[in-house]
Amino acid sequence: MIQQMYPAIAHRFVYELNKDMQFAAAHYVPAEQAGKCRQLHGHTYFANITVAGDELDASGFLVNFAILKQLIHDRFDHSLLNDDSDLFDDERPDRFPTTEVVARTICELVQAHLDGTANRPRCLQVYVRETPTSYCLYRPKDGESL
Incomplete structure (x- = not known):
């Protein structure tokens, strides 16, 4: 992984x-x-997920890193994103698998998990780098339900 700020x-x-x-x-x-x-092509995506909160869970975690990996890496790695019809859609531009939509979708998946935890932390931002020169940063608006 590329070390980045x-x-x-x-x-x-x-x-x-x-x-x-x-x-x-x-x-x-x-x-x-x-x-x-428009043509089928692939990327090695680099993602950074920022989660914050005031309380730790019963294991002493804000959220277990392994859960974040399971939610995102295990779902997307070596896949054709367009085939994930629960998340992406070839008819609706707001669900085309662009870098922007991938970043927002990662945030939505993470927040859906966090909403089911007792300590209820927040996914504050998701950074997705699609190529060495192109990335997107997604931040949900304060109070926005995901």
């Missing part, structure tokens, strides 16, 4: 953790304006 988000939580991971996945963007990206 990610943009920090200001918050008032006591704890913050960041989980880096990478996954290899293919996709295509089903839009005329996508140019070459």
Whole structure:
């Protein structure tokens, strides 16, 4: 994994953790304006997930790193993102597997898990690097339900 510094988000939580991971996945963007990206191609995605909260769980974790890996890496690694019809859609632009949508979707998956925990931490941001020169940062709005 490339050692990187990610943009920090200001918050008032006591704890913050960041989980880096990478996954290899293919996709295509089903839009005329996508140019070459309309064709099936792959990337080694680098993702950073920022979770924050005030309380630890019964194991002393804000969230177990292994759970984050299971939620994201195990689902996306060596997949065709477009085939995951629960998350992505070839008809709705807000669900095309672009870098922006992948970042938002990772945040939604993580927050859905966190909402079911007793300590209820928040996924504050997701950083997704698709290529060495292109990345997206997604931050849900304060109070936004995911």
